[in-house]
């Protein structure tokens with residue numbers, strides 16, 4: 001039964017008014033974090049300036065196929081069938097934590113003449129494996145995946161971080177698909193009946209590695225980052241058709257990773273306490289579940305929500321948090337002029 005929205009929640013004068021729909025409870029559970037936050041502050045003036053700048057950029061570009069809804073087929077296996085959706089579930093089960101220890105070079109792979117790192121390396125490595133004949137779309141195969149095979153899949157310079165966790169997540173995908181869904185992610189998608197939050201909820205319920213939920217000062221906080229991005233990726237890859245057809249993508253929130261906070265801080269939308277700034281700038285680890293980490297992630301969700309609202313108020317009525325997310329994430333792919341992102345060893349982002 002949906003929580004009865006208290007008067008306080010619906011308080012339109014709050015700087016963080018809740019939307020009418022919040023099925024995943026990401027916005028309602030992160031709102032107390034943002035309002036109580038002591039290490040991270042959202043600068044609302046800078047946020048509005050950023051929204052204005054983007055609106056001007058959109059107005060200036062004649063080509064309105066927003067780059068945000070691109071799907072990079074050169075790095076992503078795609079045959080349009082059930083193998084593709086199983087492969088994409090694996091992609092997002094392993095879509096986390098690509099950075100290296102302080103002072104160490106990043107893990108990279110060579111793929112079709114390019115040296116790739118981070119998310120692109122993960123996607124391309126999984127595509128390379130399929131091209132080399134490994135059935136990464138097969139649930140039984142995944143449930144029995146061994147470490148030698150996974151090491152071969154991710155072969156390159158250095159080692160992909162959290163290797164054992166990735167092996168466990170890959171096997172979990174195979175095991176859960178076999179046990180509950182006849183080996184097909186398409187059956188999970190069918191159960192969601194075209195609802196994006198419903199599919200994210202199913203992923204969180206059935207696949208433990210997607211259960212991106214923590215606590216802050218004793219209260220549950222839900223981010224569901226990989227569950228939500230998996231739904232968004234399906235919509236992008238299938239261009240809103242077939243297994244990518246969702247009627248309510250606007251109910252997804254931003255995906256609280258480590259790149260968006262870096263970009264939001266670069267634009268001075270995020271202000272960190274001196275202590276937190278010093279820890280991040282010296283690349284010290286932030287423990288998963290720490291107040292600092294949860295405040296950074298909660299502020300990320302709400303900054304994207306507020307950016308979306310600011311742009312909608314100025315006429316971009318169809319912009320979604322996922323599109324704001326993509327725009328920020330792509331900006332973060334050229335982070336040479338930015339200060340470091342925060343480092344939390346986690347399987348959740």
Ligand SMILES: Nc1nc2c(c(CN[C@H]3C=C[C@H](O)[C@@H]3O)cn2[C@@H]2O[C@H](COP(=O)(O)O)[C@@H](O)[C@H]2O)c(=O)[nH]1
Pocket residue numbers: 070071072095096097098099117118119120229232233236254255256257258259260325326329332333349
């Ligand atoms: N918030 C958000 N986080 C995202 C993505 C993506 C890639 N998705 C898009 C790419 C092409 C398609 O259009 C996909 O939609 C990866 N990540 C996260 O970033 C981190 C990796 O970063 P780096 O170390 O620089 O590779 C890691 O936490 C990873 O989980 C996104 O879109 N939004």
